[in-house]
Amino acid sequence: MRAVDIIAKKRDGHELTDAEIEWFIQHYTDDTIPDYQAAAWAMAVFFRGMTPRETATLTRAMAHSGAVLDLHHIAPRTVDKHSSGGVGDKTTLVVGPLVAASGLPVAKMSGRGLSFTGGTLDKLESIPGFRVGLTHEEFMRQVAEIGLVVAGQTADLAPADGKLYALRDATATVDSIPLIASSIMSKKLAGGADAIVLDVKVGNGAFMQTLEAARELATLMVEIGVRNGRDMTALISDMNQPLGAAVGNAVEVQEAIETLQGNGPRDFTEHCLTVAAHMLLLGEKAETFDAAYALAEDFLRTGKALEKFKQMVAAQGGDVRVVETPATILPQAPIKAVVQAPQAGYIAGIKARDVGMAVVLLGGGREKKGDPIDHAVGVLVHHKVGDFVERGEPLFTILARTEEQIAPTQERLLATLSWSDTPVEPLPLFYDTIQARASA
Incomplete structure (x- = not known):
């Protein structure tokens, strides 16, 4: 050839x-x-x-361009998850422990943030001492011993994807549905899971801006998985406003821990329970979605998921005191400023992408690969679309490094909001669920 x-x-x-x-x-x-x-x-x-058959073949070829994990000596069945990225999306920190508490191993390879989307590895590195750069042996041993690991992708996993992605980034070919789908799914196939849950974000704070585009991507990734012998579920979830309240690194870890303690924001808690339930269902820990959801709720209520998170932190060298008192262990920004509502009314929209970019400009994210980040800075979002807010009520809290950052960040955050004099419907958490089983 x-x-x-x-x-x-x-x-x-x-x-x-x-x-x-x-x-x-x-x-x-x-x-x-x-x-x-x-x-x-x-x-x-x-x-x-590319046709679905071509895309599935491309994905398989990239997955097999390097090492492919086999976790079957640890458990007869494993389940992985992937989120397409968003603002305030710290779901892995909660979903992983929820699922691992059932005895279903979660071996997660995550990435770093770029532009307005945060990265799970950056968030975990807010915890003093936490190591994300594990060797293959350390990674596999931790999965076997505690059933939960979240670490960086090793260089020998889907190396073709790493090469091709860097090339696409430099040649304006990133925005191709077959190339996006094969990039995501090649890493999932190489990760060795028998079943995969995809959380495909849609909206102004996501890479997929329209429901049509998100559904196209989700459907293709499900088909890729099935053609390669995986059982698949894809959730299409909202990213037209930040998920939860915290946007940043340390603040998102704190919110995740508070959620595991049973005190998280309603939307974020429900989102995590839903994703975890689908993983438990695919992992054959329950026979129905409702039973799987109830199981996840039980792990949250009894503290079993929090204990699993603590085990992961200890295993990866982190300060386990973060589980009891995150605010005293995690980095804290020296400057805090509350942004008050300039008017009364209903919140009609929050531009999630622009909230994410406000955090980037505070130093909490990267404008290009390799940029250092400030783990302490961030933004707290106090209201959701549909809420009625009185004039003077807190809208945001800015967590900044310097006083000079406050005024431009406040202006930027206020510009993310649109208002209505009449009631506004709250946004749904999920728009669609696409499922298919290779084993059916």
Whole structure:
């Protein structure tokens, strides 16, 4: 085979064979195919698209470009989750312990934040001493011993995806549904889980801006999973306002711990219980969704999930006192300022993306890869769409490093809001659920 022939075939709108896709990915991974040819191929895919069969094959080829975990010596069945990213999305910190409390192992490889979306690894590193860079042996041992690990992706896991993503980022080919879906799912397949729950965000604070686009991505990822022998559930969830109240790093960890203590925001708690219930259902810990939800609620109420979180913190070198008194252990911003409502009325909208960018500009996120972040800064959002607010009532709390940051951040946050004189319907947490089982 020749790379140029494969590029030309896709450029002209033809369907690639499994062998052609596998050959191309294999030779790009081992540097036989240069970046300029891979860039041409990615652009051809961007404009011509891929069939579900092609995309499933591409995903499998990327997953098998490096190591593929096998967790079956630890448990007969494992379940993974993935969120497509959002503002205030700290669900892994709660969902992982909820599911692991059932005895169902959760081996999660997470990423860092970029732009307005936060990263789970950055949040966990707010905990003094917490290590996210585990070796393969440490990762597997922790799964076996406590049934819960959240760490960074190792370099030998889906290396083709790492190479291809960096190339897409530099060649304006990121926004391709087949390439997005295969990137996400290749890492999930390489992670070795038998079943996967996807949390696909939609709205102004998500990469998928419309319900149609989110549903297209979710449906394709479910099909990829099923074609590769995985049982799949995809939830389409709202990101037209921040999830929970806290947006940042340390503040999101604190909110996650408070949620595990039973004192979290209503929307965030319900979201986590729903995702956990779907994982428990796919993990065959319950026969119905309602039974799985009740099980997750029980793990929250009895403190079993909190104890599992504490075990994970201890295993990864973190200060376990954070579980009892997070506010005294986590980094705290020296400056706090309350943003008051300039008028009375109903909140009609909160631009989640702009709230996330306000935190980035405070130093709590990255504008480009490699930027350092300030774990202490952030924003607390005190109201949701549909709430009635009196003039002078607190809308946000800014957690800043310097006094000079307050005024521009306040202006930016107030601009995220739209108002109504008449009642506004609250936003739903979820819009759709897409399910399919390879084992059916």
